[in-house]
Amino acid sequence: MSDPLLKVQNLRIELTTRDDVVPVIDDLSFELAAQESISFVGESGCGKSMTALAIMGLLPEKIGRVASGSIIFDGEDLTQASEDRLREIRGNDISMIFQEPMTSLNPVYTVGEQIAEVLRAHQGLGQQAAWTMAEELLDAVRIPNAKRRVSDYPFQMSGGQRQRVMIAMALACKPKILIADEPTTALDVTVQAQIFDLLNDLRRQTGTSIIMITHDMGAVAEMSERMIVMYAGRGAEIGGVDEIIEKPLHPYTQGLIACVPHILATVSAERERLLEVPGIVPSLREFGKDQCLFASRCPVRTDICLQKRPPIETDPSGHSVACWHGKDAS
Amino acid sequence: MRVFYAVVLLAAVLVLNFSLMHLAPGDVADTISQSMGGADQEILDKIRADYGLDKPFLVQLGHYIGRVLQFDLGHSFFFNQPVTQLILQRLPATLLLVISAQILALVLGVVLGVYSARKPNSIANYFVTFFSLFGYSAPVFWTGILLLIAFSLKIPWFPVAGMRDVTISGGFWIQFWDVARHLVLPMITLSSIFIALYSRLSRATMMETLGADYIRTAKAKGLSNRQVIYKHALKNSLSPVITQAGIQFSAMMSGAVLVEAVFSWPGLGTLAFQSIIARDTPTILGILFFSALVVIVGNLLTDLALRLVDPRVGGRK
Incomplete structure (x- = not known):
């Protein structure tokens, strides 16, 4: 396999808050091949948009910075690139559309x-x-x-x-990568479908890779081949869209998928109401801790989840998960 | 439609001014008799009858409005000239002062405001904040006198008073240079408060605009900083400043009265000052009328400028 178009390795982004420096992105790695579409999924505040801004080199000045790791685009590390070079790339090789049209x-x-x-x-x-x-x-x-x-x-x-x-x-400018940060969140449902169709068609015509940021599982299924589930600044699960929807390994992914009302065809006795993932994303102060950050909301939590951060384990098909109990699910 | 409102407003100003002046004690007859060293009631009555001051209030008002409609603002008792002619002689000097001060204040205010918005923690920003606070709280006549002492007396760069040097004659450019030299200090004095006002305002709107989504879009397009700030942010920050400049135009007109007094600038302000002391009612009324006219025209121009800057203003289909 040739080199991927974009390769993010062990990316760590720190945000300076009033009394602390917190890692809003902590050890995130992923790859994007040419002409591929990948989706970032997760609740608000999980660092999806931060990742996008970091790729664009548009992290909020003086507040956010790339602390370690690299973003290799076409063989060039963007975290080391000069502002002038980034300006050449922005809007030309990598461009972005935003949530609020x-x-x-x-x-x-x-x-x-x-x-x-x-x-x-x-x-x-x-x-x-x-x-x-x-x-x-x-x-x-x-x-x-x-x-x-x-x-x-x-x-x-x-x-x-x-x-x-x-x-x-x-x-x-026919960019190589298009980053779409929740491009349809603010639009009517019917318009949403039109925008997805449009993006898909344009992608076929131009061969642009697309990074989609969304919390809509339906959009993921429609748009992307692979997905990255993010939780509290860390990658929870990465893999093919079909595979993950079929067999989610991370309890958070399972929760997210269960929340989508129309993914299960029939409304059965045990699934008659809308479901939710109980609890909320931990506050920024918790972000750096050496534990599983999802533990407080996790139905299968054990002691080790609170003691040590789970390692990322990848199976031969490239489906990886960061969970102490990821194996149990399969 | 706006022009119609402007005319109604002007008529209202006219009636109100006349009524207020009528309510004030003392009239020109008192002044004339004083300058003659006193007069008895008979002579006072005669003077009042000559000038039509013995008629009922409404009749006087009617006469006045009738004459104004024919562009006749009456005759000045004190200067012994038609008021219209008197004002038209003085108006250009005031307009020159006010308009140049307004332009200076806008340009400098916006430049300072933008600069300090870009560098919120720099020393320059604290300087701008200090300077605007200073400019805002210092009275105009005091600033004027200080500038006079500093740049006319101690360092004789600029003339002390007036608008022209009578000993200088020559072609247009020589005269132009002469007037410009006289203009510098009054212009700076008059604009100081407004520089402060506009710089604070444009700093605030600029900071707000720089946080807007479309600024992020502009950056994501890979535009240069200069384009992001001077093309995308500045045009959006200008509307509030222009609106404010329109509102402040009248404040500037009244500020000009003081500045003209300090620098003996031969404009409407000096004329107003003299005619108030002389109780020269027709001249005062004429000046008030013209000031109102200038302010109203200024506001109409503001509206036009806003339309140029922001396409959402006005009924574009």
Whole structure:
């Protein structure tokens, strides 16, 4: 197998809070192959977005920093790259779309200008060429009447349309990786499906790898080949989507899957109501501890879970899990 | 529609001014008789009859409004000139002062504000904070006198008073340079408070804007810092500053009265000062009317500027 497009190794990101330095990402490793789509799943505050920002080199200034580990993109370690180099990569080789289409576009510039500006910055296109290209991109993300809408301002568009504009902007330079941070969370269900279709089609056409961040298991199944379940800044389980949904090893993954109402076809006697994973994600203060951070909410907890952090164990198929009782589940 | 409101507002200003002036004790007859060294009741009555001051209030008001509609603001008793002519002579000087001070305050205020928003912990930021607090609390006439002492008397860089040097004659550029030299100190004095105000405001809005989602988007696009700040953030931070500048335009007009007095700047402020001492009612009313006019026009211009900066303002379809 050739080198993966993106290889994250033992990544540790520290956040400086008022009275402490806490690892919001702790020893995370994963790989992304060219043209592959991978999903990050987990509750809010598990470090999914932090990972994305770290790849982009956009961790909050002075608060967050990569403490150790590496992010190798195309043979180049991004954690060591200069700000100028990162600026060349951002929006060009790796681009990102965000959760909030309503506020992610600048309200005082036309959408055409906001798309054209990326092309001018990275592809060296002139004013006119960039604008024509912006029209074509709007058409490609299926905004009707693109020729006219290109000079609209964001406030003249709906949420779904704005997210399409964001996608057009992100794909303008045909990036190798597209990071989509909960791209449909703020949208209507019907619009969500359209956006997923669009992303899938564009991926087929352009061969862009996609990193999806979501807490929607349905979206994962629709979009990705592999998934990474994150819990409290650590990778809990990594593997093929079908395999994990079929046979989740980590009790947290099991809980997450059980929460999805429509994954089990029939509503049976023992599964008639909505399920939940009881409890909440531990506070940041707990993050560095040498124990299983899921222990407080875990139905199969034993003493060792509270004494030592579980190692990551990988089976031959590449399905890995960080749980003292991961074997028991299989 | 906005123009219609402006006209109604102007009419209301007119009526209110006239009524207020009428309520104040003393009139021009008192001043004239004083300058003659006193007069008896008969002469006072005659003067009042000459100037129409013996008529009922409403009749006087009606006459006044009728004349204003014909662009006639009356005749100044004190300066012995038509008020309109008197004001039009002085208005350019005041407009020059106010507009240049406004521009200086806006440019410097925004630059300082943006700079300190970018570097919240730098020494420069503390300097800006200190400077704006200082500018905000120092009275205009005091700042003016200090500047005069420092830069006209101790270090004679700038002239002490007035707008032109009568001994200088020459082509346009020589005159321009002369006026500019006279303008520097009054302009700085008048704008000091507003520099402080705008820098604090633009600092606050800039900090808020820099945290916005679309700034993150701009960074994620790989744009340079300069583009992120001066293209994406600045244009969004300008609206509140422009709105504030529109509101402060009237404060600047009244600030100009003091500044003109300190620097003997031959503008409306000096005229207002003289005519109030002389109880020259038509001139005072005329000045008030023109000030209101300038402020209203200023507000209309503010609206226009806002539309330019923010496409969401105004009924764009």
